[in-house]
Amino acid sequence: MLAELGIKFTFPKPVGLIEYLISMVADKDALVLDSFAGSGTTGHAVLQLNKKDGGNRRFILAQLPFETDEQKAEGTSLARGLTAKRVSEVIKGYSTAKGELFEGYPSGFRFCQLDTSLFDEDGKIRDGVTFTELARHVFFTETGEPLLEKELKRSAFLGSVRGVGVYLLFNGILGDKSAAGGNVLTRKTLAELPPFDGHKVIYCAGCLLGQERLHTERITVRQTPYEIKVT
Ligand SMILES: C[S@@+](CC[C@H](N)C(=O)[O-])C[C@H]1O[C@@H](n2cnc3c(N)ncnc32)[C@H](O)[C@@H]1O
Known part of the structure; x- marks a missing residue:
């Protein structure tokens, strides 16, 4: 499925499994955090489960934008926005090369990028902050x-x-x-x-x-x- 979305990622978790786990432990208004989001499976699972049971769960996905030489060579880099790309595609809906259509999920999300800390250990504004x-x-x-x-x-x-x-x-x-x-x-x-x-x-x-x-x-x-x- 990720290949259909043009996303290269090694070892993504199956959406169904994450969806099943969330349905077992979290209520329908839960805020689900995945601080190692990778390809964004958790976001996808939350959207899918909401659609199935009418839930209003939200998610926070955090992903480190790192890129090793190996990943670069393999094209599996998680440089800026790969997690967001997956979530964005599944929200919009997509079609596979075989012509299968996957309807989207009426939803949305906000992409934020962390910057360096503005404050030092004493709470003072760091030198150089613009x-x-x-x-x-x-x-x-x-x-x-x-x-x-x-x-x-x-x-x-x-x-x-x-x-x-x-x-x-x-x-x-x-x-x-x-x-x-x-x-x-x-x-x-x-x-x-x-x-x-x-x-x-x-x-x-x-x-x-x-x-x-x-x-x-x-x-x-x-x-x-x-x-x-x-x-
Ligand atoms: C095993 S993958 C997660 C796979 C994900 N469940 C999926 O289905 O695609 C773990 C991810 O955590 C990321 N990661 C590692 N350290 C991190 C950190 N400190 N903050 C955020 N993400 C981190 C890695 O870059 C990697 O993409």
């Missing part, structure tokens, strides 16, 4: 939504979700690179921020505005790095 890297993290931990590539602008205003605007003052995004300058919320930096008509959450290294002003401006301040959620 504005964009921290912006992505802050936006996701604040809103639960990813900051998509196409939405990334070099601006202190990262975007809004459910009526709340999220801002980040970091690495002198407003043009002032001094340690206590552009990363601190002051009257001056506030005036320079792109406007947002609604509640604002502003991540910054410090804040010199009083509580009253923050209240009037509908601002919640979160101090970096301490109030950035690490997970």
